[in-house]
Amino acid sequence: MIYFIYSIFGDMEKSAIxxxxxxxxxxxxxxxTSGIVLLASxxxxxxxxxxxxxxxYEHLWHINFSVGFxxxxxxxxxxxxxxxxxxxxxxxxIGLELKREFMEGELSSLKKASLPMTAAxxxxxxxALIYFAxxxxxxxxxxxxxxxxxxxxxxxxxxxxxxKNIPVSVKVFLSALAVADDLGAVLVIAFFYxxxxxxxxxxxxxxxxxxxxxxxxxxxxxxxxxxxxGIGVWIGFLLSGVHATIAGVLVAFTIPAVTKIxxxxxxDNLRKLSHDFETDIPEKGSLITPKQNKTIQxxxxxxxxxxxxxxxxxHALHPWVAFGIxxxxxxxxxxxxxxxxxxxxxxxxxxxxxxxxxxIGKFIGILLFCWIMVKLKLASLPEQANWKHxxxxxxxxxxxxxxxxxxxxxxxxxxVFIDQAKYGILIASVLAGLLGTVVLKRIGKSGS
Numbered sequence: 001m002i003y004f005i006y007s008i009f010g011d012m013e014k015s016a017i018x019x020x021x022x023x024x025x026x027x028x029x030x031x032x033t034s035g036i037v038l039l040a041s042x043x044x045x046x047x048x049x050x051x052x053x054x055x056x057y058e059h060l061w062h063i064n065f066s067v068g069f070x071x072x073x074x075x076x077x078x079x080x081x082x083x084x085x086x087x088x089x090x091x092x093x094i095g096l097e098l099k100r101e102f103m104e105g106e107l108s109s110l111k112k113a114s115l116p117m118t119a120a121x122x123x124x125x126x127x128a129l130i131y132f133a134x135x136x137x138x139x140x141x142x143x144x145x146x147x148x149x150x151x152x153x154x155x156x157x158x159x160x161x162x163x164k165n166i167p168v169s170v171k172v173f174l175s176a177l178a179v180a181d182d183l184g185a186v187l188v189i190a191f192f193y194x195x196x197x198x199x200x201x202x203x204x205x206x207x208x209x210x211x212x213x214x215x216x217x218x219x220x221x222x223x224x225x226x227x228x229x230g231i232g233v234w235i236g237f238l239l240s241g242v243h244a245t246i247a248g249v250l251v252a253f254t255i256p257a258v259t260k261i262x263x264x265x266x267x268d269n270l271r272k273l274s275h276d277f278e279t280d281i282p283e284k285g286s287l288i289t290p291k292q293n294k295t296i297q298x299x300x301x302x303x304x305x306x307x308x309x310x311x312x313x314x315h316a317l318h319p320w321v322a323f324g325i326x327x328x329x330x331x332x333x334x335x336x337x338x339x340x341x342x343x344x345x346x347x348x349x350x351x352x353x354x355x356x357x358x359x360i361g362k363f364i365g366i367l368l369f370c371w372i373m374v375k376l377k378l379a380s381l382p383e384q385a386n387w388k389h390x391x392x393x394x395x396x397x398x399x400x401x402x403x404x405x406x407x408x409x410x411x412x413x414x415x416v417f418i419d420q421a422k423y424g425i426l427i428a429s430v431l432a433g434l435l436g437t438v439v440l441k442r443i444g445k446s447g448s
Contacts, residue, residue, distance in 0.1 A: 034322030035157025038402070041327035042334045049335030061332050074235075082332050083409060086325045088234055088248040093321045094182050095252025096314040103257055106176035115370060115379040116176035122369025123177070123397050124148040124184045127361030131353035140350045143411040145192060146421055147357025149185045149403030151429070152178035153326065155396040158433050162392070162440035169382035170389045177366070177397065185403050190246050193410040197241045205236020205247060212254035221256055221309050243410065255313060260305035273299050326402060333405045336422050346423045354408075354424025358398040359432050366394035392440035398432030400425060 048057045061079035068074050076084070098107075107113040127147035135141045152175065159166065159174055212229050230251040237247035261269075273295050280291045288296075304312075339345075346352075370390055373379040381390065408421035 033157075034326065035153040035155075037323055037327050038151075038153050038330055039157075041330040042401070045331045045334040046336055046338070048331075049337055054335075054337070057335055074238075079332050082329055083406065084238060084244045085234075087329060087406065088245045089317065090248070090321050090325050090329070091186065091245040092230075092248035092252045093314060093317050094179075094186070095249035096255065096310055096317075097179055098183055098249070099253055099255070099257060099310060100314065101176065101179050106172055107180065111379075113176070113180070115373055115381075116173055117180045118369045118373050118379070119173075119177050119366045119394075120180035120184060122365035122367075123150065123181060123362045123394070124188075124365070126365030126368075127357030130361040131357040134353035134356065135349045138349055139414070140353075140412070140417050140420075143350060143353070143408065143417065143421060145185075145188045145407045146404050146411060146425070147354050147361060147400055147428070148181075148188060149400045149407065150178045150181045150362070150397045151399045151401040151403060152182070153322065154399045154401055154429065154433065155436075158396055158399070158437050159393070159440065162437045166389070166440060166443070167382065167384040170385050170393060173382045173385065173390075174393050174396065177393070181397075182403070185407065186246065186249050189243055189407065189410060193407065194242050198239060200240075201236050202240035202242060203236075205233050205240060205242075208232035208236060209247075209250055209254070212251060216254050216256050219256075221260070223309060223313055226251065226255055226309075226313075245406075255310045257308045257310040259308050261302075263306070266302060266306040269302055270299065273302070329402065329406075333409070334401075334422070334426075336419070336426055346420075346427065348420050350417055350420035351424035351427070354404070354421050355428040355431075358400045358404070358425070358428035359395075359435075362398040362400075362432070363391075363394045366397055367391060388439070388443045392436050392443060395432055395436035395439060398436070399429045401429045404429075 045057075048054070051057075061082075062077045064075055064077055065081055066073050066075040101107040105112075106116065128144040131147050132141060132144045135143065155174060155178060156171065159171055208229050212226060212233070215225055215229070230247075233251050234244055234247045238244040277292055277295045280289050280295075282289050367387075367390060370379075370381075374381060381387070404425045405422065408418055408425070412418045412421065
């Protein structure tokens with residue numbers, strides 16, 4: 001009968017326990033499948049941009065949309081709504097992941113976080129330095145942040161496809177590295193790619209943020225409360241000049257991450273409710289009794305109390321981000337025109353700097369910083385992993401697609417530089433993905 005109750009509520013107890021005990025495995029599976037969808041979106045964008053409908057592709061993203069009322073209207077082209085609006089939700093989910101990882105995940109202690117955080121640091125510094133060295137003194141030297149990020153969806157998808165014999169600890173290491181990498185990218189955007197600041201709008205956004213913090217401290221758990229006030233934070237940041245995606249991360253950190261009841265109380269009460277349900281089974285008919293229906297509602301409320309708002313919201317939004325927002329962003333931003341002069345057009349400082357930063361910088365930076373940490377005995381390699389695994393991960397980290405495209409739009413206003421950055425991102429992501437997959441496949445076949 002307990003199984004029957006679980007089936008009615010969509011395995012609520014199992015879902016609640018899964019969210020608490022095994023978020024990483026579900027996260028990896030989701031990123032694997034979303035990576036396939038993301039790749040399909042990239043292919044569609046490139047084919048579309050090079051087809052007979054290329055003019056429609058270009059014009060589509062510049063159609064203006066307005067949202068507002070009376071004298072307060074926000075009017076922006078479609079690509080701005082995607083890059084500044086929908087991507088704020090993407091960064092909101094990143095913020096939720098960061099908070100979860102810092103609280104109970106792979107970044108929750110110095111021992112756990114030291115290696116992936118240090119690896120992420122090396123994988124950001126070296127690419128930035130390589131890019132800057134190639135572009136120093138040019139109008140494009142501001143793009144040093146483009147090759148710093150790793151696309152976790154693509155990287156985990158390829159890691160999962162590379163071999164079934166790769167230790168789970170290696171996948172967890174890549175996930176933690178990419179999450180730490182995301183944190184670094186958010187900080188870079190906040191401090192180095194922020195336009196001129198309107199302090200009045202920023203103060204308004206900050207005021208809404210304080211309301212959210214107060215709501216957390218007062219124990220407010222309503223998702224609607226954080227949604228409505230969070231929109232106020234986003235609008236304030238959008239109008240202030242500070243990139244609106246930063247608002248997504250800040251709002252995420254205000255979401256409560258505590259349950260109303262602990263696991264023991266939840267289990268005890270669920271057993272009592274299960275007994276109540278069993279003792280009132282009707283003798284005939286398929287309908288349940290009013291008492292049973294009341295028991296079902298109690299189980300629903302009990303299950304909600306056993307979940308944290310943070311995990312509930314992350315669990316609800318992650319599929320929308322992975323299978324909706326990220327593919328749409330790729331569709332709108334990955335449309336690279338590949339003409340007869342493509343190979344000659346990629347010979348420029350921006351493309352070379354981005355590609356070299358992602359492929360060479362990521363690989364050397366991650367390996368070098370990991371080696372230093374292990375050599376100094378400040379950290380150890382993931383369980384059952386060896387240096388070949390770390391080398392494969394370091395290569396896959398050169399796939400900087402989504403975040404690199406995003407940063408290129410912030411770094412440059414010149415469309416020529418943006419296109420050149422896209423060339424470098426595309427070439428580097430393809431090469432890094434191929435090299436990383438080949439290395440990891442060979443490791444999987446050899447078993448070492």
